[in-house]
C-alpha cells in the first residue's frame with residue numbers, strides 16, 4: 001500500500017467474494033473496496049480479471065459472469081477500441097499496457113483475438129517505449145498449482161508477443177513468485193519441431209507474481225527439477241516493482257514481504273526489447289546527439 005508507486009498493475013483475483021453466498025457476496029466486495037481504497041484513491045490501479053471475479057452462481061440465480069467486477073471496477077476499454085471491459089489497453093507514462101482476459105474467448109477470430117492483433121499494431125514505441133502485458137493465468141509456470149493452464153493462450157498469442165517485442169508479461173493466479181528467462185516455444189507444433197522452450201532474445205520475460213496475499217495460502221509445491229526456463233522461484237508473499245529509467249533501461253525488483261517488511265529478493269535490469277537492438281540504439285544515439293547540438297546556445301558556437 002505504501003510502495004510509492006505511480007501506478008499499480010493488478011493481475012486479478014480481487015476480493016474473493018465468490019467464497020460467500022447471497023448478500024454476503026456484495027458485503028465482501030464492499031469491505032475489500034474500503035481496504036484497497038487506502039491505495040487506490042491515490043494512484044491508478046490497472047485492473048485485470050481473475051477466476052475469482054467470474055462469480056458464476058447458477059444455484060443463486062446469477063448466471064452473468066463477472067457482473068460484480070464489471071459494475072464495481074470499470075475500465076477505459078472503449079478508448080482502445082475494445083468491445084469488452086475485460087480486455088483493453090492504456091498508455092501510462094512511457095509504457096503501453098495491454099490487459100488480456102484469461103477467461104474470455106481468445107482463439108482465432110474471437111473478439112479478443114481480433115482486438116489484440118490490431119492493438120499490437122497500434123503501439124508506438126517512439127511515444128511509449130515500453131510494452132507490458134497483463135494476464136491472470138501465467139503462460140510459463142513451474143508450480144504444481146495451475147500447471148499448464150496458460151498453455152492454450154500461449155499457443156495463440158506467444159508468436160505475437162515475440163513479433164511485437166513485448167518487454168515483460170505479468171501474471172497472477174499462482175500464489176507464488178516466479179520469473180522466466182527470455183525463452184520461447186514458438187517452434188513447437190504437433191507435427192514436429194522443438195517440443196520445449198528454447199532461449200530466445202526476442203521473447204518477453206514472464207513474471208508470475210500471484211503472491212500478493214489471499215485466502216487460499218501460498219502455492220508452495222514447485223515442480224522438481226526446476227525447468228531450464230525458470231530463472232527464480234519462491235513461494236513467499238511479496239510484490240514486484242518496476243522503475244522505468246529511460247527508453248532503454250528499467251530496474252525490476254521482487255520484494256518479499258512475508259515478515260511484514262519489504263526485502264528485495266530478486267532483481268535485474270530490464271533492457272527494452274525494441275530500443276535494445278543495435279540498429280535502433282544507433283538511431284537513438286544519433287538523435288540524442290542532434291538534440292544536444294540543437295539545444296546549445298548560439299553564443300557557444302565556434
Ligand SMILES: [Fe+2]
Pocket residue numbers: 013050051052136172173174
Ligand atoms: Fe486465480
